[in-house]
Amino acid sequence: MSAPPAVPGLAPAFDVVVRLGPLDDYGITRAGHRRVIPIVGGEISGALEATILPGGADWQVVRPDGALEIDGRYSARTSAGELLYLQVAGVRSGPPDVLAALLAGESVAPDAYYFRTSVRIETSAPAHADLEHAIFVASCVREAASVRYTAYRVT
Template identity: 35%
Template sequence: MAITPTLEFAFSVRLDFPPGPRLRLPLAGGGVRGFVSILKGEVTGPKLEGDVVPGSGGDWPLFRADGVAAFDARYMIRARDGGVIYMTNRGYAHAAPNVQRLIDRGEKVDPSAYYFRLAPAFETEPGTHDWLTRSVIVGTGEKQADHSIFNYFVVL
């Protein structure tokens, strides 16, 4: 008998980015590699609370020719109890061209109008937060002009 997974909300992460244009490298094979550093961030939720360590990482998205953004973000979280967690976050975002133009202009767009899904992985020391290293976690993203919000769920 197949088991149908359910999701349990675990935590949200808000990442703040520096103002201004972001680095873009047009690739010889097509697409564009980007980079944006993370200024700061906050982690809130029933299973994890803390802050993103300033200067501990960034996102290196690949903007593909088919309109898909493939994310590759890496940064450190310091939990409220002092524990340190290394987070790798990969995923995909795409939208209809008219919606993408609004997002690119920094306008507020309802997250249900575009696809933004994530599959994070974690590394941490043994103890309080090592549940992150043995749980499947999925996420959704919301893009704003100067920050993004990610909501994460444990697959039960």
Template identity: 35%
Template sequence: MIKPELEFVYEAGGDLGEPIPIGETPDGTRRIIPIFSGPVEGPKIKGELLGNAADWQLTRHDGVTVADAIYAMRTDDGVVIQIRNRGLRHGPPEVMKRLMAGEEVDPAEYYFRTIPEFIAPVGKYDWLNKSVFVCAGARYKLGIKLWVWRVI
């Protein structure tokens, strides 16, 4: 048996815009969360998130929010990398109510995990195209923090 290990890649912080409601749909409530810029800092990569992006969220009838964000980063040496980050956020109803109200909630009180997929140009960052990654996140009223690891 081979047990996978994790290698820390980076922490990213992004500013978020006010949610844009789509409304109730057959599969739950949909909304768009605008994603603006923010820093990317880590031992494997540094740069910034680029703006003009969005998370197309669905909150299912069971209270689980499904994230589907597409955005990009520009590395400190000028390379642009596309990211699609899909995952789940949920927790006890009282915790999620506080989070939705914009209160600061300890990320240990809820589950927020995603699977980022990278599209990097051939070259220095090609390793992003050749691995699986996992991410833990924290949501704030108008911001987000993401911690990304490579599965090795």
């Protein structure tokens, strides 16, 4: 029997700024406490350059302990007109007072809470086909009207 592959490393791939619209609170649904935050724009820079298009959203479920389940989906367009579809899934958690401050739009030090996601990319653009064959993980920062993250390619 052969040995399993070595544990992969992480290589910085691109930086993202996602601009957010006002939060819609759906209250308690059959899935839990549902919130939807529209994505109104943003930028991707680094090894990938693109503009995030309005129309996506982050469909969140607030867990009973206050942690958020992240389910973001949005599109971006490169300067060559190529379309990218990004799916972001993860969790944001922390002490109740820190989570309340983030919800209120206050500035909170990123090391005061946990906010990590996985990122998957889908595209028909041959120039970016390698992105569909990679897993990315991200360390995120929530700001008053945006989320910033650096995506790392799992090598």
